[in-house]
Amino acid sequence: MKYLALVAALAAPTFAFANPDPADWDAVTAEAKGQTVYWNAWGGSTTTNDFIAWVGDRVMEDYGVTLEHVKLTDTADAVTRVLSEKQAGEDDDGAIDMIWINGSNFAAMKEADLLFGPFAEQLPNWAVVDSEGKTVQTDFTVPVEGYESPWAMAQVVFVHNTATMPDSLGSMDALLEWAQANPGRFSYPQPPDFLGTTFLKQALVDILDDPSVLQEEATDENYGEVTAPLWAYLDALTPHLWREGRAYPATGTAMFPLIADGELDLSISFSPGAASTAIANFELPDTVRTFVLDKGTIGNASFVAVPYNSGSAAGAMVVANFLMSPEAQARAQDPNVLGYGTVLNMDALTADDRAAFDALELGIATLSPAELGSVQAEPHPSWMTRIADDWAERYGAGQ
Amino acid sequence: MLRFLPALTLLAMLGPVVAGLWGTLLPAFGHLPSAGLFGPSLDPFRSLFAWGGLTDAARLSVTTGLIATALSLGIVALIAASWSGTKAFRILERLLSPLLSVPHAAAAFGLAFLIAPSGWVSRLLSPALTGWDRPPDLLIVQDPLGLAMIAGLVVKEVPFLLLMTIAAIGQAQPRRSLLVAQSLGYGRVSGWLKTVFPRVYSQIRLPVYVVIAYSMSVVDVALILGPSTPPTLSVQIVKWMSDPDLSMRLTGAAAALFQLALVIGALCFWWLGERLVARLGNRWIMSGNRGLRDTSVRVLSLGLGSVSAFAVFFGLASLLIWSFAAFWSFPNVLPDGFTMRTWGKHGPNAFATFGETFFIAGVAVLLALMLVLGCLEAEHRSGRPLSRRGLWMLYLPLLVPQTAFLPGLQTLLLSVGADVGRIPVILAHLVFVLPYVFLSLGDPWRAWDTRNAIVAGALGARPWAVFWRVRAPMLLRPILIATAVGISVSVGQYLPTLLIGGGRVSTLTTEAVALASGGDRRAIGVYGLAQTLAALIPFALALIVPAFLWRNRRNLHE
Numbered sequence: 001m002k003y004l005a006l007v008a009a010l011a012a013p014t015f016a017f018a019n020p021d022p023a024d025w026d027a028v029t030a031e032a033k034g035q036t037v038y039w040n041a042w043g044g045s046t047t048t049n050d051f052i053a054w055v056g057d058r059v060m061e062d063y064g065v066t067l068e069h070v071k072l073t074d075t076a077d078a079v080t081r082v083l084s085e086k087q088a089g090e091d092d093d094g095a096i097d098m099i100w101i102n103g104s105n106f107a108a109m110k111e112a113d114l115l116f117g118p119f120a121e122q123l124p125n126w127a128v129v130d131s132e133g134k135t136v137q138t139d140f141t142v143p144v145e146g147y148e149s150p151w152a153m154a155q156v157v158f159v160h161n162t163a164t165m166p167d168s169l170g171s172m173d174a175l176l177e178w179a180q181a182n183p184g185r186f187s188y189p190q191p192p193d194f195l196g197t198t199f200l201k202q203a204l205v206d207i208l209d210d211p212s213v214l215q216e217e218a219t220d221e222n223y224g225e226v227t228a229p230l231w232a233y234l235d236a237l238t239p240h241l242w243r244e245g246r247a248y249p250a251t252g253t254a255m256f257p258l259i260a261d262g263e264l265d266l267s268i269s270f271s272p273g274a275a276s277t278a279i280a281n282f283e284l285p286d287t288v289r290t291f292v293l294d295k296g297t298i299g300n301a302s303f304v305a306v307p308y309n310s311g312s313a314a315g316a317m318v319v320a321n322f323l324m325s326p327e328a329q330a331r332a333q334d335p336n337v338l339g340y341g342t343v344l345n346m347d348a349l350t351a352d353d354r355a356a357f358d359a360l361e362l363g364i365a366t367l368s369p370a371e372l373g374s375v376q377a378e379p380h381p382s383w384m385t386r387i388a389d390d391w392a393e394r395y396g397a398g399q
Numbered sequence: 400m401l402r403f404l405p406a407l408t409l410l411a412m413l414g415p416v417v418a419g420l421w422g423t424l425l426p427a428f429g430h431l432p433s434a435g436l437f438g439p440s441l442d443p444f445r446s447l448f449a450w451g452g453l454t455d456a457a458r459l460s461v462t463t464g465l466i467a468t469a470l471s472l473g474i475v476a477l478i479a480a481s482w483s484g485t486k487a488f489r490i491l492e493r494l495l496s497p498l499l500s501v502p503h504a505a506a507a508f509g510l511a512f513l514i515a516p517s518g519w520v521s522r523l524l525s526p527a528l529t530g531w532d533r534p535p536d537l538l539i540v541q542d543p544l545g546l547a548m549i550a551g552l553v554v555k556e557v558p559f560l561l562l563m564t565i566a567a568i569g570q571a572q573p574r575r576s577l578l579v580a581q582s583l584g585y586g587r588v589s590g591w592l593k594t595v596f597p598r599v600y601s602q603i604r605l606p607v608y609v610v611i612a613y614s615m616s617v618v619d620v621a622l623i624l625g626p627s628t629p630p631t632l633s634v635q636i637v638k639w640m641s642d643p644d645l646s647m648r649l650t651g652a653a654a655a656l657f658q659l660a661l662v663i664g665a666l667c668f669w670w671l672g673e674r675l676v677a678r679l680g681n682r683w684i685m686s687g688n689r690g691l692r693d694t695s696v697r698v699l700s701l702g703l704g705s706v707s708a709f710a711v712f713f714g715l716a717s718l719l720i721w722s723f724a725a726f727w728s729f730p731n732v733l734p735d736g737f738t739m740r741t742w743g744k745h746g747p748n749a750f751a752t753f754g755e756t757f758f759i760a761g762v763a764v765l766l767a768l769m770l771v772l773g774c775l776e777a778e779h780r781s782g783r784p785l786s787r788r789g790l791w792m793l794y795l796p797l798l799v800p801q802t803a804f805l806p807g808l809q810t811l812l813l814s815v816g817a818d819v820g821r822i823p824v825i826l827a828h829l830v831f832v833l834p835y836v837f838l839s840l841g842d843p844w845r846a847w848d849t850r851n852a853i854v855a856g857a858l859g860a861r862p863w864a865v866f867w868r869v870r871a872p873m874l875l876r877p878i879l880i881a882t883a884v885g886i887s888v889s890v891g892q893y894l895p896t897l898l899i900g901g902g903r904v905s906t907l908t909t910e911a912v913a914l915a916s917g918g919d920r921r922a923i924g925v926y927g928l929a930q931t932l933a934a935l936i937p938f939a940l941a942l943i944v945p946a947f948l949w950r951n952r953r954n955l956h957e
Contacts, residue, residue: 040902043910044917050744070902071913077641080648081901087431088813095901108644164533184536190627247541247627254918261517261729262533282726282738283919397452397629 020314022122028314033064035315039304040078041100043071045253047277051338054331059322065315070096075105075194082114082307093311098319101148101305103140103194104381109305110147116306116313118146123317125324130345136301140378141215148303151323152332153341154270155299155372156202157290159255159365165265168291172206176233178266179240185265187241187255190248190396191388199268200387202298204230205376214379218386227387231394238395245395256283272372273339276363280336289365292373299375301343326353335363401780404773409792411770412833415808415826416796420659422807426652436649443653446646452629455543459625460632460658461665463545464615467552468669472607474553474707475560477700479599480591481693483568484577487701492565494708495558500887500934501711504911505927507551507623509714512721512920514547515540517729519717525730534729541626548625550710552614557707560606566842567602571595588697589690597680604673605790609797611669612662616800619893619912632658633802637894640806651806659803666798715931722924741921749907749929756906756933759821759896760889763828767836767885768878774837775844776866785841793837796830801894809898824904827895828888836885843877875948879941887934907933 020028037059043049049069056067072078078099085094101109109115120126129150131137136150158175160168165185169175179186189196205211207229213222238245242264249255255267256278269275269290278284304323306316322328326349329342339362346354362368425431430438447453482488498506513519517534525531540547573595580590600607621631629635632654639651720734721727722741727734778784785793805827812823847870855865871878893908900909911926 038903043913044919046745046914046917046919046922049748053748068903071905071910072902073913073916074638074641077902080641084810084813088810090813095903243536243538243541246538246543249918250627250916251918254916257918257920258517260726263517263536263729281740282724282921285726285728393451395628397450397455 020317022119022317025124028317029063031314032312032318034066035312036066036068037097037312037315037319038068038070038095039098039100039316039319040070040072040075040081040096042073042075043069044073044251047281047338051332054337055319055322055328058328059319062322063315063318065318067319075099075101079105079109079114082109082309083112085309086112086114091309094307094309096307097310097312098304098306098316100302102300102303103378104385106139106144106148106303106305107142107381109307110142114308115147116308116310116316117148119306119313119317120144120146120149120320122146123149123321123324125321128326128344128348129324130343130348132345134301134343135299135375135377136343139303140300140384141380144303148305149320149324150301150303150343151320151328152302152338153299153343154302155272155292155341155375156198156297157269157272157275157292157367157372158266159259159269159275159284159288159290160266161259161262161264161285161288163285163287164262168289169266170294172203172233172293175266176237179237182265183240184242184244185263186267187243187249187258187264188268189251189254191391193251195252195268195270196248197384197388197391198270198298200230200234200391201379201384202268202293203233204383204387205298205379206293206295207233211376211379214383215377217380218382223383223386227383227390230387231390234391234395253278253283259288260284271339272341273333273335273363273366275365276335277337277339279363279365284365286364290367292367292371296374296376298378300378302340326350326356330356330360333357334360335366339363339366401773401777404770404777408770408774408833408837411766411826411829412796413792415830416799416804418811419804419806419808420799422809422811423652423655423803424807426649426807426810427656429649431649436646443646443649444657446650447653447657450635450650452635453632456629456632456635457657457661459545459630460615460661463548463552463621463625463631464611464662465665465669467549467556467614468607468611470549470553471556471560471610474557474700474703475564476592476596476600477588477696478561478704479564479568480588480596481697481700483565483573483591491701491704491708492561495561495704497935497938498555498558498708498711499562500883500938501555501715502887502891502908502930502934503551503555503617504619504623504891504893504908504915505718505931506555506711506714507620508911508915508923508927509716509718510551510554510710511540511547511624511714512717513710513714514550519713519732522730522732532730540624543626543628545625545631548621548631551620551624552617554707554710555620556610556614557704560603560610561704563603563606564599567599568595570602571598573599584689584691586690586693588693589688593680593684597677605794608666608669609794611665612798612800615662615665616658616802618802619908622912623915632661633800636802636806640898648806655800655803655806658800662798662800662803715928718924718927718931720924721920722928724921724924741925745922745925749910749925752905752907752910752926753929753933755904756890756908756930757886759825759828759904759906760832760886760933763825763832763889764836764882764885766825766829767832768882770833771837771840771881772871772878775841779844779849780862784845793834797834805894805898809901812899820900821904824896824900827899828892831892831895832885832888835888836881839884840877840881843874847874876941876945879944880938883937883941886937890930890934 020031022028052069059065059067078096081096134153137144169178188199191197213226252269258264275288275290279286304320306313310316329344332338332340333342427443428438429436429440429442516537516539576594577590580594616633618633618637621634625631636651636654639647723737724734725736725738851869852865855869893912896904896906896909907926907930911930914923914926
């Protein structure tokens with residue numbers, strides 16, 4: 001029987017349907033009531049954890065959905081979990097109901113048919129999402145097709161302590177020159193941490209004259225040639241990194257105490273508001289500011305996806321929809337809470353909802369949307385997978 | 400009923416280990432049918448040996464494990480040789496024994512903040528003595544040689560081996576040997592090492608092996624203090640096991656077998672080392688060297704012991720201060736201000752997790768106590784004491800590296816449809832709790848004067864009445880201490896909770912280690928302290944409760 005179902009699934013891959021059906025929203029909320037949703041999300045940031053706890057309180061209040069935050073050190077753990085469950089034949093009530101996901105993890109899960117959906121574009125709050133202006137329908141060039149629902153926008157900013165490094169930098173080449181003049185004062189998280197790989201992508205996008213080649217899948221033919229400048233750049237940079245590149249911070253937030261202690265002058269963040277939030281939490285000195293490069297920096301959206309074997313898909317959709325609500329989005333953008341960029345279209349909101357966004361004080365270290373400048377698209381994930389592997393080979397596994 | 404308990408205990412202890420190894424063995428040879436992969440094939444080993452970091456990672460596992468064990472054992476032997484039986488020894492013992500229960504992760508967090516270039520030691524000396532107004536760019540924590548990691552292991556293994564040594568000294572009757580040696584003109588240290596140590600070492604040999612296996616495969620300490628370019632083999636195994644690419648799991652399984660082989664190899668190497676030391680020791684004894692000038696050794700050993708104890712104490716103190724700190728930057732010795740904000744933010748969740756942690760520990764320890772007391776009672780009634788082979792069995796789950804069998808166990812549990820959650824986690828904890836409860840309860844239980852049972856029997860008590868009304872009450876203190884030991888073992892478990900719980904079960908240890916990567920020192924302070932308290936409170940109770948119950952019969956337990 002199981003094999004028959006498998007054959008049917010393989011034979012008709014385009015015949016996708018979601019059960020429960022998100023278009024019948026009343027049925028979804030009715031089914032969601034009383035369900036427990038296990039949201040697997042990176043647990044290393046205490047501000048994110050607090051936000052998720054708040055989301056849990058609110059969906060309990062409005063929809064009777066219990067939200068449990070399963071704190072991950074690495075999102076890949078959740079992907080593995082779903083994979084092992086599929087192998088073990090646990091197809092109905094897996095351990096995971098929702099994953100904070102994007103990029104290669106999403107690509108891997110989508111390709112392996114591990115996702116529930118499509119559902120995102122049928123959610124009621126999709127109507128106010130800025131699907132035109134923000135990259136919410138492609139995830140690292142992979143079409144989303146409703147298999148994950150966006151909840152935050154991220155963009156690379158560089159974080160510098162103006163007390164020791166007054167000037168901002170305009171390009172990756174300027175960063176290299178600065179690092180050579182100020183050895184040991186810059187670092188980036190160790191890939192495959194997502195911020196670490198983002199730094200590598202940011203470097204590649206900025207030093208290539210024409211980064212459009214990165215939008216297509218990497219091939220054996222062009223990979224070596226395209227990435228050669230990146231390795232030359234890193235070979236020049238690495239000896240001037242913090243600890244001479246013999247150790248790296250584990251994550252982006254792990255660089256905050258290093259800046260606070262004066263070990264680093266410069267670091268990178270994927271959340272334009274994170275520095276202001278960290279100043280408010282005593283984690284960074286109030287002399288910290290952020291900047292972006294002249295050509296702009298990489299940006300992408302954070303999504304939530306539902307595994308195919310979730311026993312609480314209705315509850316997970318309720319949470320996903322709530323995450324896109326003006327209330328949750330305004331709270332996430334508040335630098336005292338998270339400082340994440342919103343995925344909503346301001347023009348689609350009611351005047352009251354928009355007022356909530358307008359009232360936000362973005363914080364001293366946060367750039368305004370205009371200052372953030374143009375967003376550069378994420379490269380196709382195939383580049384990242386290869387670059388991360390090569391990075392590990394060259395710099396991560398002993399030289 | 401009682402007759403089956405020893406078998407049941409063995410099953411609870413070894414069943415998961417054997418099953419887990421089986422679950423590792425198959426994928427290591429390319430056999431993972433549920434993923435559509437069929438073996439046997441050697442590809443997993445090929446891709447393992449193709450990994451560029453393998454040499455370094457394997458070397459790290461071996462060197463950190465062996466050096467940490469040798470250092471800990473050396474410090475403990477010197478302390479015991481120099482000071483056992485003196486007042487200083489009792490002070491040191493009191494200083495070190497609570498450290499046994501401090502979870503490895505909490506101790507590692509504390510140590511990391513002490514010794515980092517921006518850490519407390521550097522802050523105390525800067526800028527006055529060092530001239531540093533910014534932290535120096537020195538690779539102290541996460542160093543490629545794993546020195547910080549070795550330090551983190553040593554400060555935790557010294558208390559463990561010292562307490563094991565103290566227990567062994569009690570049976571070795573050192574006073575007479577030492578008296579004879581000293582009257583023949585031997586110095587205290589060399590006299591003790593020559594006459595008492597060989598007997599003591601044969602008693603603590605298995606615990607030493609446990610320290611080797613543990614240190615070589617530890618994950619949480621390696622994540623906090625160990626290098627990352629590349630990490631130790633065990634950390635890399637956990638990474639491979641959690642890679643979305645399935646073939647990596649096969650590589651991980653192959654690496655797990657490789658790790659097992661490394662541990663076995665290291666144990667063999669140590670065993671050969673024992674032979675060598677024994678031979679050299681014999682020569683040293685035959686030389687008749689009296690070793691009278693041993694003052695410097697005695698001072699050194701006291702110094703090393705104190706440094707090891709104070710490193711943990713000050714580390715924990717730094718966690719406490721961080722948890723209340725407002726902005727605190729280098730080179731200030733104390734924060735700019737204190738705030739309750741961190742506790743307000745993380746306190747509620749930490750307390751909720753405290754409850755979950757205690758629940759898991761409580762059930763695991765209760766099961767362990769029932770099994771262990773049953774086994775000991777069966778042993779008593781049948782009159783057959785634990786054989787040497789039985790003792791080895793007891794140590795087996797502690798000798799097999801966790802990274803070798805836990806990932807396999809996870810896959811296996813899933814494939815039989817066992818739901819993830821508390822029950823499998825409790826059973827996985829039981830594997831590690833059982834041996835420690837058994838070891839801590841065994842000796843005092845057997846040392847009980849059985850004439851008490853004969854008297855009670857003569858007064859008409861049946862065997863179970865003797866057990867409940869005479870033996871258990873008289874042995875209340877060792878039972879409570881065994882309970883506390885079991886709870887602290889359970890509280891400290893990282894990998895079993897993480898892998899078997901499937902992320903749905905979080906204890907203070909998994910929460911604290913998850914925070915490690917985020918680097919929020921204030922939150923780490925809260926969870927590290929909560930974790931330490933969870934392990935220490937039971938010990939405090941184990942000391943207070945008997946004193947209270949026996950306030951009118953103080954000599955009962957003597």
